[in-house]
Amino acid sequence: MSTSPCPRPGEPEAGGPVAGPRPPVSLSPSRASDFMRCPLLYRFRVIDKLPEKPSEAATRGTLVHAVLERLFDAPAAERTPPRARELLPGQWARLLEERPELAELFADDPAGEKLARWLAEAEGLVERWFTLEDPTRLEPAERELFVETELESGLRLRGVIDRVDVAPTGEVRIVDYKTGKAPRPEYRDGALFQMTFYALVVWRLKNVIPRRLQLVYLGSGEVLTYDPVEADLRRVERRLLALWEAIAHATATGDWRPRPTKLCGWCDHQERCPEFGGTPPVYPLPVVPPPRSG
Incomplete structure (x- = not known):
């Protein structure tokens, strides 16, 4: 049994990297x-363990979580909306460094307009949090x-x-x-x-x-x-x-x-799903045959 800090994103399914599929x-x-x-x-x-494309919504959630986590590093009196806004660019840069594939979300945005709107939406979510909880009174x-x-x-x-x-x-x-x-x-x-x-x-x-x-x-x-x-x-x-x-x-x-x-419309795996005419990959684990009857 254990408790320890764990960085975003994701909830680990097993401890440490594992080579090959396993139960x-x-x-x-x-x-x-x-x-x-x-x-x-x-x-x-x-x-x-099929790969999935990053989504704007999920990545925005990861970014907002990171900002709210890091805000508590500051002294109570400094946990303000301006301080939270200041954290956004740095946390976004950190996410990009950890997960370079996130850059694909804005690959078709040479002028940076789409990214600016996306960051503004994240900022709005962070600012709304201050109307729901007071971080200066939380430890x-x-x-x-x-x-x-x-x-x-x-x-x-x-x-x-x-x-x-x-x-x-x-x-x-x-x-x-x-x-x-x-x-x-x-x-x-x-x-x-x-x-x-x-x-x-x-x-x-x-x-x-x-x-x-x-x-x-x-x-x-x-x-x-x-x-x-x-x-x-x-x-x-x-x-x-x-x-x-x-x-x-x-x-x-x-x-x-x-x-x-x-929710199937948002699934990355339709091409492999029988419901959409696809075929799943060959099952990589041993299969237990059913018991014989009679």
Whole structure:
């Protein structure tokens, strides 16, 4: 069991680089959501490790997260909108250095107009955060925290928490920044899945149930909170165990079926998806034959 700082972007699925495909060994909120959304998408990302093109929206989110993380390096009184705006160019340069492929997003923008608009949108999201939280009154215990634990079942859970606040009384608040808009009430259970996942990991690591889970939606200027109880975390644990069993079965049999939804239009893998007339790559892992009948 461990906790340590982890840089953006992405939630690691396994520790360190690995040569060649192998069965999944852990579960993160993102990959769990992938499997629930479409098992074939999970396979493409976790087992085949197919490359995906960077998107403006996801990269903007990464940039905004980086600015909000670095803002807390400054003394409380200096955590102001002008200071946050000053951080944007440097953090964008750092991202480009770490991930040169991001330059492809603005390859057709010789005059820099598209990039300027994109940076202005990121700046607007950062400035909206100041209307939702006051960073001069916050002293996070952790930022961009990589957490990992192994359940009694052997299932390893891991992920990256945007911010952890700890009150003087010891109460824990888990905070996640979202650059999109808050979901409608009927879809909030899905939005809270990631947060209850993190709460479960913290509970198993520290034997402390977080007092509050907080989603900060910069796109719509809303804050969604939820106060979990032990029954909630036991419920999500059972759900994750069932999900892991389904993943193990698909891994062993090679049966990764696509699940078409409205989100398919944004998928990078349509040319390999049977739903769109494509053919997946040859399955790279051994397949367990079904038992003989009779």
